[in-house]
Amino acid sequence: MGMTITEKILAKAAGKERVQPGELIDAKLDVVLFIDVTGPAAVSMLEARGIDKVFDREKIIVTPDHFQPAKDIKSAELHKRLDDWARRHKIKYYYKLGRAGVCHALLPEQGHIRPGEVIIGPDSHTCTYGAFAAFSTGVGSTDLAAAIATGKLWFRVPESMKFVLHGKLGHGVYSKDVILTVIGRIGVDGALYRAMEFVGPALADMSMESRMTITNMAIEAGAKSGIIDFDNVTKKYLDEHLKDKKEYTVFESDKNAEYILVEEFDCSKIEPMVALPHLPSNAVPVAECAGKKMDQAYIGSCTNGRIEDLRIAAKILKGKQAAIRTIIVPATPTIWKQAKDEGLFDIFYDAGCVVSAPTCGACLGGFMGVLAEGEKCVSTTNRNFVGRMGHPKSEVYLASPATAAASAVEGKITDPRKYL
């Protein structure tokens, strides 16, 4: 029997010829992410046990992002602990304020993600990097502590599910609409403990940015990881972004690999989608909720805060006025500068929007756009759980940057196609 791409990557990391779903392995880690909310706790755990070492100072990538710039005294303390530790261990890739950004946008952009590698991070959306034909998954602080000290982690090899994306996306329909459709069909635990493998012609037309939106939300279906094959689009991105180590191994699934489930989608039939409160799986075509009044639009996050997303939003907002509070959050300093250089900030300013510094910010109800009781926000983020962006009685409507921007213009949920 053949192996899936995920099984092949994990077999290599475990130093084995082959692995099968359900098997427990000790995997060597290629990249370990470290962020402000969950990282300092890992350091405290290690220190409490008298362990003050890192397995490889060049393989741990550090960036504050969730609450950066510090939103209050307690988060400033977290940043201080992060900073002390990163300096003490001479972490090679430590992105300080000014270069720090939303981790899952920052790491690929700065050339830290390579195909065939195993990446872990103390943030659930670490599954994003699967867009580069890598295995990547989110873990907690204890796992991070173990990873920092040993460069290894235990994993149960996941069963794989295949999602075949046929056809071409229609005008005004984006990868966010695709992943909301997928989650809408299988549910928030539809891929629990499993690897979601996305294949099919619709992906060939997508940029790496668009693909990352898809793998980013694998966790919203409960998955351990999401993964997309390597192709020329991947290669071009890597050629432009990889810095130090430029070699990598490309794996692909065998023809006779085994899948626990195969789901097919005709992407030409997918409409702009909105996930209604309070689950990402409550996805409906925009027509079903168009006209619903909003109080705020939020365009940013590791899901949709990249330059392509800001360009789409700017295209719709150009020459118009936002009818509601509209917050634009470029995910990294590079994206921020790119948007500024391309004149997007002028468009946003003229439309009455505010542009913030790179941060996870209000996506998780941290700061920079937290909601009051009863308020509704159309957001390009990834989760719309109760209280996610603020008050427990506020509501989050997940959508693409186009739908969020069109909704900002009208102050209510709006089909973006009439503005494109």
Next chain:
Amino acid sequence: MTKAHVYKRDHINTDEIIPARYLNTDDEAELAKHCLEDLDAEFVKKVKKGDVIVAGEDFGCGSSREHAVWAIRGAGVQTVIAKSFARIFYRNAINNGFYIIESPHAPDGIDDGDELEIDYKKGTIKVINKGVSYSFLPLPGFALEIIEAGGLLEHITKTHK
């Protein structure tokens, strides 16, 4: 007495278990004060040391924040019984040496306020006031090893010595 606090719902997520507005600290006692705050603001007032949380499918879905496990443990909760757990929460619980119980049937038969007796070795949950029992599959061997060691880091320290 081990009392059950029952939430007959699926997908109780990490934002409900410990909202992000409290993630600016990793102090367990501090987090415990806000355990389940957005799901049941009364929970921290009702819960007593050794009590149990009971829920449906996919408990702990969402964020990777280990703060969710810390808040629950810090509130004195002995274990969580759910029909299934989200993967990162499951991992975090084991890594913290916190035994959680997956049982497809028990959550349907337990009501709020029921008195429980749990035998982890035999894999049984007795609902004392109803005189019924449910069985559950004990955690797999590797997870038990980690839990018996007191958590992943203790386990690693032991096995690497």
